[in-house]
Amino acid sequence: MTPAAQAAIKPDFPAPLADTGATDLVAKVRGLGPAFAARIQAADDSDSFVAANFAELKAAGLVEAGVPADLGGGGAGVAELSAMLREMAHHCSSTALAFAMHTHQVAIPAWRWVRQQAAPVAPLLKRVAAERLVLLSSGGSDWVAGSGKAEKVEGGYRIAARKAFTSASPIGDILMTGAVWEDAPEGPCVLHFGIPMKSPHVKVLGNWKSMGMRGTGSHDVMIDGHVVPEEGVALKRKQGEWHPLFHIISMIAFPIIYAAYLGVAENARDRAVAMAGQRRPSDHVVSLVGRMDTELRAAQMAHAAMVRLAETASPSAATTNETMIARTLVARHALAAVELAMEAAGGAAFYRDNGLERLFRDIQGARYHPMQQGPQATYAGKIALGEDIATVF
Structure with a gap:
């Protein structure tokens, strides 16, 4: 061939x-x-x-x-x-x-x-x-624990928060976010709401200087004094515990997010095969390419499982467990596939002009979305042992 x-x-x-x-x-x-x-x-x-x-x-x-x-x-x-x-x-x-x-x-x-x-x-x-x-998402800033401060004022809540990893912040219209109301009568709770990015109390900080995914515009967004009216609060929930909404979020959001990372790994694979084809033939290179495709196939299979869950399952702790196991597997195998792509391509992969080095940096972001490897393993272990997962996230 x-x-x-x-x-x-x-x-x-x-x-x-x-x-x-x-x-x-x-x-x-x-x-x-x-x-x-x-x-x-x-x-x-x-x-x-x-x-x-x-x-x-x-x-x-x-x-x-x-x-x-x-x-x-x-x-x-x-x-x-x-x-x-x-x-x-x-x-x-x-x-x-x-x-x-x-x-x-x-x-x-x-x-x-x-x-x-x-x-x-x-x-x-x-x-x-x-x-x-x-619509903007503030990612891990608004995971189960919530972040920022909501102060009750007449007719609503004054918000003070700094939201990290707000991708597309330079051109977004509405930030879908939340803040913690510490003084709620029933105890600390998280309020969910949208904030218009044109609010004079919202500022994009311009601090996205990252290893990879450098074009996402994922700057921190500072909210200082914006008042969300009472009718603008979509949900109030107890802080620091799983809420049914987060089982929906887990089931729907993560196959969509990790589709991007799977595409990065597939792109790296295609580039590596083309570059490996230009190298001197050897069993070592052939083996690297085979190992790369094996890792990529595992990532594809895990992602397909995530999509099937989103399309057919009902949101629950069990569904979240399966989704997050698959999320860990997509990340693990996509990262491994791109690492092998760098080896299979040889020294040419080290040159920025060939694009593979950028994909190696971009794929590293797959490590950092919830639930990261430690909490995910604890969650899965507690599910298996029949223990309470309410505060594991």
């Missing part, structure tokens, strides 16, 4: 396209991909947000892809959205990850609308579709 023919072979399990809807979304991204790829090096070198790519995603109608059709959107489910983001990562890792953060903030209320007939989510979803709003 010639090197060119060898390079053309790509893993085809699990199938990247779930159905016709996914095919349409992937085709749109594939059409935008060359322009995304042409911009990626400049964004990486300058730590600049991929704003032009987001503008093109908006123009293509992908911002509202996950909004249910009866609310004005594309009606895409988790499988379709994951396929879209997986393809996106083949062209620009940062665009895929930053867009995944918006996408999962749409997919969660969309699931609640479709599965639970949750009327309160409809106005936001309609606005996303009609106005092509970009």
Whole structure:
């Protein structure tokens, strides 16, 4: 087999396209991909947000892809959205990850609308579709424990918080976030709400200087004095314990987020095969390529399990356990696949111009999303032993 023919072979399990809807979304991204790829090096070198790519995603109608059709959107489910983001990562890792953060903030209320007939989510979803709003997530800052301070004032709550890892913050419209109300009558609780990024009390700090995923614009966002009206609070929950909403978040958000990382690993694999084909043939290189594909296939299988859960399961502690086990496996095997890609490609992988070094840096982000390896293993162990997991996150 010639090197060119060898390079053309790509893993085809699990199938990247779930159905016709996914095919349409992937085709749109594939059409935008060359322009995304042409911009990626400049964004990486300058730590600049991929704003032009987001503008093109908006123009293509992908911002509202996950909004249910009866609310004005594309009606895409988790499988379709994951396929879209997986393809996106083949062209620009940062665009895929930053867009995944918006996408999962749409997919969660969309699931609640479709599965639970949750009327309160409809106005936001309609606005996303009609106005092509970009929703921001503050990631780990707003995991189960919550962060920031909410002070009760007349008619609402004054917020003081610093939210890290707020991807796409330079162009976002609404930050979906929360804060801790320490003085609540029933004890400390977390309030959930959206804050308009145009508020004079919101500031993007411009501090995203990272190892990888440099174009995501994941700056800290400072909230200092914005007042959320009482009617603007979507949920109040006890601080520091799992709430049913977080089982929905775990089930829906993480296959979408990790689709981006799976796409990064697939991109690295393709580049490594092409580069390995140019090296002097040896059993060692052949073995490295085989080990790389084995690790990648494990990541693909684990991600497929996450998607199946999101499409078919009900949110629960058990479903969260299965999702988070799969999340750990996707991360572990994607990281291993990209590390092997660096070895299989040889010394050429060390040159920035070849792009593999950037993907090696980008994939490292897969380590840091909840639930990280330690808490996830504790959670799984407690589930297996029938112990309480209420405060394990």
